[in-house]
Amino acid sequence: MIRIASVSKTFRRARVLDGIELDIGPGERVALIGSNGAGKTTLVRCLLGEYTHEGIITIGGRSPRNERTAVLGTVGFVPQLPPPLKMPVGRLIDFAASLCGTPPQRIVELAARLGLDTAPIMDRPFVRLSGGMKQKLLIAIALGRDARVLILDEPAANLDPAARKVFFELLAERVQDATMLISSHRLNEVSSLVNRVIELDLGKVVLDDRVADDANLTSVLDARVVVRRADAALARALGEWHFADVGDVGDPGAGQVWQGRVAGADRLRFLGMISRYVGLIQDLQLREQESA
Ligand SMILES: Nc1ncnc2c1ncn2[C@@H]1O[C@H](COP(=O)(O)OP(=O)(O)OP(=O)(O)O)[C@@H](O)[C@H]1O
Numbered sequence: 001m002i003r004i005a006s007v008s009k010t011f012r013r014a015r016v017l018d019g020i021e022l023d024i025g026p027g028e029r030v031a032l033i034g035s036n037g038a039g040k041t042t043l044v045r046c047l048l049g050e051y052t053h054e055g056i057i058t059i060g061g062r063s064p065r066n067e068r069t070a071v072l073g074t075v076g077f078v079p080q081l082p083p084p085l086k087m088p089v090g091r092l093i094d095f096a097a098s099l100c101g102t103p104p105q106r107i108v109e110l111a112a113r114l115g116l117d118t119a120p121i122m123d124r125p126f127v128r129l130s131g132g133m134k135q136k137l138l139i140a141i142a143l144g145r146d147a148r149v150l151i152l153d154e155p156a157a158n159l160d161p162a163a164r165k166v167f168f169e170l171l172a173e174r175v176q177d178a179t180m181l182i183s184s185h186r187l188n189e190v191s192s193l194v195n196r197v198i199e200l201d202l203g204k205v206v207l208d209d210r211v212a213d214d215a216n217l218t219s220v221l222d223a224r225v226v227v228r229r230a231d232a233a234l235a236r237a238l239g240e241w242h243f244a245d246v247g248d249v250g251d252p253g254a255g256q257v258w259q260g261r262v263a264g265a266d267r268l269r270f271l272g273m274i275s276r277y278v279g280l281i282q283d284l285q286l287r288e289q290e291s292a
Contacts, residue, residue: 001026001149001179002047007055008205009042016042017053018203024196026148028098029180031190033272034200040183041080043200044153047181048077059149073100080183082126082134089137090122091130100145107144111136113170114163131158143170150180156189168193185283187272197268199275207275211267219264220286225274226255226283234277241270255282262286 002024009017012133017039021098031038046053047073057064064071085092097104111118116136126134131243135158142150150171156164162245171180184190187197199207227234235245243260262270267286274281 002181003056003058004043004047005056007043007046007057008054009039009046016203017046020055020200020203020205021147022198022205022208024179024181026179028196029175029183029194030196030198031187031194031268032181032183032198032200033185033187033275038200039203040200042203044080044151044181044183047151048072048075063157074148075144076145076150076178078135078138078142078152080153080157082131082138085126085290087099087126088123089118089126092126092137093118093141096141097144101146102145107140110140110144110170114166115137115143115160116140132160132163135159136163139167139170143174146177148178150174150178152180152182152185154185156184156186164189169217188269191266191268191272194268206278207271209268211264211272220284221234221262221264221267221286221288223260223262223270223287224283224285225258225260225281227258228255228280228282230256231277234280237273237277241273261289264288 003020004020007017007020008015014230018220020043025244032043042051046052046057047059047064049068052065059071060074062071087095093104097107108118114136118137119131121133126137129137135155139155142152154169167285168189177194180194182190182194195211197207197209198205219265223243225238225243238258238260241260241262243258246257246259249255249257274284
């Protein structure tokens, strides 16, 4: 569905994406994670045909750069920063609806579910809405159509807790029919929704982990973590997961072993926590417990 082959992007002399290789198939729901400046938004913008780049990107077999209108017709998109559109809300809804061949009422209803009543703001320029109102409207536009691909860049960043909850319910309703790429700093929040986690660091893919949808969610995993050297913050974090320090690997100084259990449903959240200490981890094993 989404193919990214040898993609690099350089701004002036800074290499922001560095040889990215990814194939995202139909039905995959990807959390794109990484620290500030890792390259997530740049990758998303390349996917939407906004930037030139080295390498090849296709969505549904077509290049977003060369066939932008055709590709964007199949993609629902929420940007990290809302565009500074002066268009009144009512016209924006009508315009977006006509572009995607969807009834404007569908967008209005989705906005209402997210807690945005559009009736009193139909004449207000989009740019004058609050950050949260803009994001709700952009989400309603992205989800108010039958897009087979959803690309969402920090979509819940400006939402209040109630809207955040509804937003994830709306996405859950689409899991059967859409391939999703969700860039997020909060792996916890998206972990129940996604079945693959891709982490970028300095423009490279440093983690690409697939999780089976149903079976793994009810399983329990035996986990063994070998830590290079003692670290108070990591020890605290592992303690919060009820891991126990079971001693040295063997030779003194060769590493310290921690053991614990992780519920299948929490696997991504656990990996998200561990990835913050990647420099300290010598070995990591997660093994599904044999069923009785
Ligand atoms: N238009 C641009 N011109 C020059 N440098 C840019 C441009 N856009 C992004 N960068 C640089 O590219 C790097 C990656 O930025 P990007 O916005 O893709 O990161 P990100 O992973 O989305 O970060 P965040 O989590 O903070 O949103 C950063 O160092 C940033 O300064």
